Amino acid sequence: MKRRTGQDTSITRSWRPATQAVRGGTARSEFGETSEALFLTSGYAYDCAADAAARFAGEQVGMTYSRLQNPTVEMLERRIALLEGAEACRSMATGMAAMTAVLLCQLQTGDHVVAGRAAFGSCRWLTDTLLPKFGIATTIVDARDPQQFADAVQPNTKVFFFETPANPTMDIVDLKAVCDIARANGIVSVVDNAFATPALQRPMEFGADVTAYSATKMMDGQGRVLAGAVCGTEKFINDTLLPFTRNTGPTLSAFNAWVVLKGLETLDLRIRRQSENAMKVGAFIEGRVPRTLHPGLPSHPQHNLAMAQMDACGPIFAFEVEGGRKQAHGLLDALQLVDISNNIGDSRSLMTHPASTTHYGVAEEKRLEMGVTENLLRLNVGLEDPEDVIADLDQALSAVGL
Numbered sequence: 141m142k143r144r145t146g147q148d149t150s151i152t153r154s155w156r157p158a159t160q161a162v163r164g165g166t167a168r169s170e171f172g173e174t175s176e177a178l179f180l181t182s183g184y185a186y187d188c189a190a191d192a193a194a195r196f197a198g199e200q201v202g203m204t205y206s207r208l209q210n211p212t213v214e215m216l217e218r219r220i221a222l223l224e225g226a227e228a229c230r231s232m233a234t235g236m237a238a239m240t241a242v243l244l245c246q247l248q249t250g251d252h253v254v255a256g257r258a259a260f261g262s263c264r265w266l267t268d269t270l271l272p273k274f275g276i277a278t279t280i281v282d283a284r285d286p287q288q289f290a291d292a293v294q295p296n297t298k299v300f301f302f303e304t305p306a307n308p309t310m311d312i313v314d315l316k317a318v319c320d321i322a323r324a325n326g327i328v329s330v331v332d333n334a335f336a337t338p339a340l341q342r343p344m345e346f347g348a349d350v351t352a353y354s355a356t357k358m359m360d361g362q363g364r365v366l367a368g369a370v371c372g373t374e375k376f377i378n379d380t381l382l383p384f385t386r387n388t389g390p391t392l393s394a395f396n397a398w399v400v401l402k403g404l405e406t407l408d409l410r411i412r413r414q415s416e417n418a419m420k421v422g423a424f425i426e427g428r429v430p431r432t433l434h435p436g437l438p439s440h441p442q443h444n445l446a447m448a449q450m451d452a453c454g455p456i457f458a459f460e461v462e463g464g465r466k467q468a469h470g471l472l473d474a475l476q477l478v479d480i481s482n483n484i485g486d487s488r489s490l491m492t493h494p495a496s497t498t499h500y501g502v503a504e505e506k507r508l509e510m511g512v513t514e515n516l517l518r519l520n521v522g523l524e525d526p527e528d529v530i531a532d533l534d535q536a537l538s539a540v541g542l
């Protein structure tokens with residue numbers, strides 16, 4: 141029976157990551173389906189009113205309402221937690237819902253956050269615009285330098301928030317050094333691990349308290365759905381995050397959870413192949429443009445650190461042209477195979493000009509401080525044959541005189 145329902149956690153916890161990606165967290169229904177069931181239901185029926193009351197009182201195990209629990213969503217949460225090596229995970233409707241929830245659930249007026257300068261535009265909006273509205277101050281630091289985190293600590297600092305690799309400049313944060321500073325000061329370290337995913341980098345092994353994801357990226361990996369997730373200790377997820385998400389409702393739909401479950405089955409294969417492809421494409425681009433920011437290439441100033449923290453470089457890198465927006469847009473417009481698209485983590489190769497898309501909403505002087513210049517382009521290398529991607533880039537670079 142255990143074998144059919146697949147719920148014996150004393151066995152499943154010991155599975156290796158490749159096994160977790162395919163089977164972790166699965167809970168079979170009475171039909172014994174092999175592929176995870178999709179439970180499209182908003183509510184749950186009770187045998188009697190006393191059962192309903194007992195479930196709401198937490199005295200009876202069971203589900204009450206899909207804003208709070210759903211069998212398909214819970215399978216995804218268990219699977220991500222197992223891959224992450226975290227005690228618990230809560231999924232969200234989008235990556236930004238995850239980032240918003242992970243900050244607001246633990247901060248209050250008077251608190252202080254230290255955040256990495258290079259970050260996805262909307263993450264910068266959270267730290268620079270949303271938090272101050274609630275009287276929460278942020279110090280922005282160059283996260284490549286751990287000392288800047290240490291120097292920014294105040295008695296009221298509650299959270300360190302950063303991404304590594306960072307979107308889109310591929311800055312790398314020394315996870316161990318920064319998480320050690322957080323620990324020593326009783327600060328919660330929150331790492332946005334969207335670019336690497338647990339398949340390539342597990343921040344908790346370096347001392348991170350919480351990891352947060354846009355699962356829209358590599359976890360779905362095929363450009364189909366939006367999703368997010370937050371991983372941490374059971375205490376953090378249940379006592380700090382859950383009261384916030386249960387009542388504010390950034391819940392992931394069961395359908396999207398099911399799609400991401402399917403995505404996770406192939407995450408390891410995809411991310412490793414895309415990393416290999418990104419190495420080939422990066423080596424080609426490097427010879428053609430003035431500057432390439434690719435953590436897998438020795439020319440990246442933090443290459444050694446990146447490779448010490450990550451199992452492979454991941455599918456995303458950035459590079460600079462020399463003729464500003466006109467040349468950057470010209471290059472995008474000349475592409476024939478690679479799509480002009482601001483998503484990442486897709487199995488298709490996609491390219492964007494961050495200054496006019498993903499970071500359009502960040503004030504120009506902040507953008508420039510982050511290194512998001514008019515010359516910068518970001519490329520997500522997909523699963524196509526890298527020689528075809530290189531041929532497309534070759535002709536597009538030639539078209540703009542590079």
Ligand SMILES: Cc1ncc(COP(=O)(O)O)c(C=O)c1O
Nearest residue numbers: 234235236260307334354356367
């Ligand atoms: C590093 C990073 N964090 C968060 C997000 C937000 O994720 P979502 O688009 O799923 O809300 C993104 C999206 O591009 C991202 O790149």
